Amino acid sequence: MVYWIHIARAIDRVTLHRDRCSEVPSSVSSSDFWEGGWFDYPDKDRALAAMEQAGTTDERKCALCKP
Numbered sequence: 427m428v429y430w431i432h433i434a435r436a437i438d439r440v441t442l443h444r445d446r447c448s449e450v451p452s453s454v455s456s457s458d459f460w461e462g463g464w465f466d467y468p469d470k471d472r473a474l475a476a477m478e479q480a481g482t483t484d485e486r487k488c489a490l491c492k493p
């Protein structure tokens with residue numbers, strides 16, 4: 427299982443998704459951890475750690491895929 431986080435700096439939010447969530451884009455263009463974008467992690471612990479490092483105010487889990 428791969429987990430994805432979506433960093434949206436413009437709205438100060440990071441969201442956790444599971445692999446194959448319909449919100450995860452099929453192809454991820456270049457993204458920068460400090461600028462925001464989509465990032466994949468091989469396990470949930472690493473994804474959660476990355477969410478904390480993102481430093482956004484709002485940390486969410488996707489309501490669609492319920493990671």
Ligand SMILES: [Zn+2]
Nearest residue numbers: 443447488491
């Ligand atoms: Zn999702």
